[in-house]
Amino acid sequence: MRISDFVVRELGRRQVLLFFLLATGLYVLPLILADFPYIDDNWRALAAGNQWAGYGRLFTDWLYQGLTFTGAAPDIFPLPLLFATVAMSLALTCLTFHYFAEPTLACCLVPLPLWYNPFLLQNFSYQYDGPSMAFSLVAMVCAVTFDGSTRVQRWLIPAALIALGIGLYQISVNVFLGLCCVELLRALHRRVSWTEFWHLLGGKLAQLALGIAIYGVTAYPFMAAGRYADGLDWTAHPLLQIGTNMSRVLEKTALLFHGGYLWVFAALVLCALLGLARLGRPDRRASYVILGLTSLAVLVLLVPGITLLFRDFNEGARTLMGFGVLLVFLFYLARLALAPHHRWLPLLLIIPLLATLSLSFAYGRVLIMQKTFTTAALYSLGHDIAAHRELREAKRIYLSINYSDRWLTSAEGSFRQLPVLRYLLNVDYYMLAENLPSVGITNVVAERERRNATHVGYLRYPALVESLYYRIYLIGDYGFIVMKEPPHGRLLQW
Template sequence: MRVTSFLDKKLLGREVLMFFLIAAFVYIFPLMLADYYYIDDNWRSLAAGTAWAGQGRLFTELFYNALTFSSGAPNIFPLPLLIATFAMAHALTSLTMHYYKAPTVSCCFVLLPLWYTPFFLQNLSYQYDGPATTLSLVAVIYAITFHAKSALLQIVVPGLLIAMGVGLYQLSINVFLGLCCVELVRVVNEQASWEALRSLVKWKLAQLIVGGVIYYLAAYPLIIQERLPLLEWSVNGLIQVETNIGVLKSKIALLFQGGNFWLLWAVLLCAGAGAVRIGLNLFKRKESALKKITLSLMCLLTLPALLLLVSGAALIFRDFNEGARTLMGFSVLLVFLFYLSHLLLEAIHPRLGVLLAVPLLSMLSLSYAYGRVLNVQKEFATSALFSLEHDIASHQQLREAKRIYMSVTYSDHWLSGAAGSFELMPVLAYILNVDFFMLSENLPRVGITNVVTEKERRNATRVGYRGYPPVVDSKFYNIYLVGDYGFIVMKEPPRVR
């Protein structure tokens, strides 16, 4: 088949599914190849631990209980990720067929940013949490695409899916709300009647309420109190939200450096022109001026709503997390921009929609660059682990110490082996988010079981300041012995010149 005819071909459902299966697995391949225990994976894999219910993620716990046929979560990576990726391909197929009656390859490109999202790479870095957050996306996507003749089913089933998505990962609610915004613009563009638009809003609102009630009854009572406090509804609270937004803006800006800067402006210009086309079509509708103005305002408000939903619910919690994994709403913002850009490009020429492959290729390239950084991090962590193991095992007093306290010193300079990649792609360091030398949970892998991380008392850090002679003086750490207790004190890593 010639390339030109392939680009024009109207795809069947199974062909769309095959496209998304290939695209989805190509994206996660470098992460599977790295096979890196990312932060929480260390203690979870050692203890086969769960502890998700206390975070309001009851369905994540149930997912691993069911998949491992146990009451815990033994490490069975990459099976959960393979299952979740297959489910994601199905969900993207469902959403594509929902948006387009006869999709082409370029139509598939419009929805692919739900998966090809740079910040979601941090979610996928977790061998345990990655599959769960992926399934949360799957659940809320199906909440958008589900259709039934029964009014009861049309409300209850999406409500259950929303509750399941939030119960797998709470911030998936940002994706659901974002897709609702895109859905509104889509049906306006397709000249849906005023009554159909009102019904859409009522259905989504009812589904959201049902999902919230189900989640509240099933998972909310299990959340530990430390996870619940919100910001105060006061001037100080609003200032904190503004500060949080400023922090996120600086982090997101890291993505658009170098060649991505020009890609961003190209997509924004195309999306802006696509939005103008929707506006022109809107004012051609045979409805009253008041209804046209109302629809215009609703469509205009979708953009600030989508911008807020990049982090969304995370902004109002007192324990604000600025990590890349919280930016799940960014994927929907990209879908919205791609949707508008696709409208313009196809209006110019039916085959121009394939130009969306260029920013997608940039995101795929970032995934592989990140995979290589994970490999460097894995090599460094393994080397550090064997170094600590050797130093402890070769000193009888340290081997037999009742407990060895380890300080945790955070720095941006531990991973010097990826300095070049970090300089050219600063967003990689933000996505990686590993700025420590070693976790105490790593040491049982090499038979060292008497090391724990220092707590609030900062035992190890204080010993390091008191002038005790170190038993071990290494490039990256000192190990002290005071009585029956050892102390590992990290040094500031040398900077790369």
Template sequence: MAVLAIMDHRLSRRDAWLLCCMAIGLHILPLVLADLAYIDDVWRSQLAGQLQDPGDSWTGQGRVLVDVLYSGLGFDKATPNIYPLPLLLAMVVAAKALSDLAFHYFEAPTGTALLVVLPLWYNPFFLQNLSYQYDGAAMALALAASVMAITQGARHRWGTGLAMVLVAAAASLYQISVNVFAGLCCIEVIRQVAAHAPLRQVVRQLARRLVQLLGGGLLYLLTGYRLIDVPRTALLPLDHAWPETLARRLLLAFEHVGLLVTTGTAWLFLILAGLAGATLVLRSWQVLRSARPVISRVALLALLWCSLVALMLLVPGISLLFDYYNQGARLLMGVGPAMVLVLLLAHERLAGLHGRLAWFTVIPLVFMLSFSYAYGRLLVAQKEMERVMTSSIAQAIQANPAVYDAKRFYILGHDSRQVWLPAGSGSFQAMPALRYVFAIAYQVLPEMMPRVGMTTFGSHPPLQKAQVLASSPQPQVDGKFFAIHRVGDVGYVLMKPIIDAEAFHK
């Protein structure tokens, strides 16, 4: 009852912070319990930061503050895996950022105000970011820095300079997080117009936020960006195919977002879209009917709807402009601000009808929370699959005299073209977005083998699969998922294509 009383009355900043910590902790609990080394975590944990290729470092990717973060937490240049400590620390910082954003949006925030800002973290696609035991904490801090740039940039006398520093820091942790700041800037303009602010004030707000964004970007270009040495920063060529390529990428991004809409959730998204749309139409009508000059009314409407369009473009955001287009869910951090706007508008419409109706906004949060727990179960299933695969390979090598004395082993063909996880087939069918966010398209990696005592596995095989088969046509071990061939003193584990159906039929 005490919690309900707090949630129904104006929150103090401390109460809001604690409630955000609880909400975020509840959201990341399934990931922490799963404790799965996700993709890059496998080799980062194995090497503990003692990288042989400088291109694998965070600094070489322009994310210099990630190296600073883990050097500080590890008390050394090496970065041993200390998960989930970094994520828990980042959770506290992010909770503070979100609670401050609630106070920025509402003069007297109650529990429903927190529901409006939580989608920045609860964003289903952000789960892929949080899945990384190393990078997850850095991406969470980047999100927090982007949000703080909005709130601190409006509260202090030197807010513009502080916001620039925070934007640069966010980019130095994870460049895509700048989409979050830009998206929240669009919401700032929409809020100003909706609050009947004069055109001069709206333009001043827009100019201030643009200065913060561009200044932060310039500061990052002069610092972290100069350290990038990976070949993935080339921009998309400005040729005749540029508009078509952008349109195709944007459509693909929205198709991925559309995976959240199923027969079970369509009603929820329709209601939210209807409420948000009705609020926007009402505000636009109020601007048109106001006593302002015609030019001011037209300009305000243009700013309102252009900001809305910009917010939609920021769903994939700056990733659209790179020559190499990564379709990963972790790049869709821009979905968070879009969800915040929808809930902000829906909250306004519902609260205008009756204060208690604003609690309807808890339903989309419950859906996102359910999505997180379903995702956590998939991580557990994947962990079990990896354990079985690595143990099977180790046992096959140890039980066969023809291969166990090989001096070196390599795994070939360990990547598959699609996710294959029979234990998750039902979940994938019920929530199609889970497969896209999950995105693990392998059953075993060579870096996993030391976990079962096999320390002679390497990552850079001297021969390709065709060369191995030409030198050793008959395998020494032939199993369901792999075959082991030997060429001289080197053993090759050739993963077989998976042709079995994923779905389980009882």
């Protein structure tokens, strides 16, 4: 059989699954190879701690208790991520056959951006939280694709899956809503009646409401009081607050569209708009286009989604799970535009996927650079403390954190060419106190309020240790580690 025949012929379920296993595994491979404990991973690995229930994520606690056969969460990375990758491959297989009755290789590319979401790389950076976020994504995909034989099954099982997804990671509700927009787009493409269209929309919203209700009586009661109490102030221009938050999201997502990435995604949007013009019957095309553009606008809002409704807005890349669904929407429309002209043209969708895969490998290398820097910083600080008896025997050493985007000098070239990498990394500190027990230093604590050590630095006490990046002071039985500002203007020229 010629390769061209394999590319354009119909694929079976096993072949589709093998494709997704390869594609999803390849995307997370750089992060597995980097093996970098990311932010929260440090304290969780030390304490084998879960404590997700207080964040409204009770099912994440259950996930790790089940995977580790304990009542806590010992570090077993990368096993949970491997399980999540297989589960996502199965979910994407179901989604492909849900979208296309006779899928080809090009059809398999359409749902893949759910996993090849560039901002999802920060989610996967968390060795503990990443797999639970991935499983929440799987639950939302399964909630959309499930089609039971009875009415009770069609209502209850998707609602239970939605509750499961929210209980693993609340932000994944944006994915369900986004996939509902894709479902509406498919309904327009199938030229269903308006009655069936609105029935589909109402059914999905009812499933979501039932899922939230199930979550409200299962995981929500375990949430710590006041966890999400700070919503928008509805008496102080809430639309202005939402607009401000959305502008911050656009500013961050714009970091992705740099260099060749801008042209690749511009071509994708152009093809999607051409596909939008092909929707529906000619006599209703204007109304179909309006509905399609409305769905596109909703999907743009769903990139940050429910995070827009909180006063303490989190602009981290891990909250932008909805960006993957936006890409699926664009891919679906782009395929509609390309397929009628030549059977090979839809394969052009592989170009933006390769761009995202390239970004994943670049990010993996940055994680390795960060790991190297963190290891060197850990040994330096651990050696300085161990070499001074007064510091070894101090009752407590306070570590003050100085935030800066200039710590990781070795990645400056990558940051300059791909600005989104710095946003994805989001490590702007020299050292965490949780790292030091790995070299036997147990009397250093993180000074979250940053008052004592910083105040000591301002008072200009003589430093016991003077290093390139920090000073260590000793006052009585207490030590204080004060970070210096990283040097300016360190341009690497080779």
